[in-house]
Amino acid sequence: MGTIKLRKWDSAEHLKTDEDMALYLEACLEEGGDDAAFIARALGNIARAKGMTQLARETGLGRESLYKALSGEGNPSFATILKVVSALGIKLHAEVAPN
DSSP: OOOOOOOOOOGGGGOOSHHHHHHHHHHHHHHHTTOHHHHHHHHHHHHHHHOHHHHHHHHTOOHHHHHHHTSSSSOOOHHHHHHHHHHHTOOOOOOOOOO
16 A cells, blocks of 8 residues: 655645635635735735736835845735735625624
C-alpha cells in the first residue's frame, strides 16, 4: 500500500469563477461576524485566486504589503479593503440584520 500525502487546504484553489468568489466572501461575512482578520484572510484567498500581482497593479499597492494586509495577521485600513474589493470586481451591499 502506498503512502498517502496530505497537504493543507487552500480555499484559493477552489475559487474558479467570479460567482464562486462573491459567494465565498458572502459566506465568510456571515460566518466571520465582526472578526476583521477572518474577513481580511478571506479577501486574501480571493486575491490569490485572481492573482496577487494583477491586484497590486490595479490597486496601486505593493504586492508584499497586500499579502501582509490580507493574511489575517495584518491590519489593513478600510481604504485598502475598499480598493481590494473594487479591484476584485466584488460589490458590497448592506441589508438590515434580523433581530
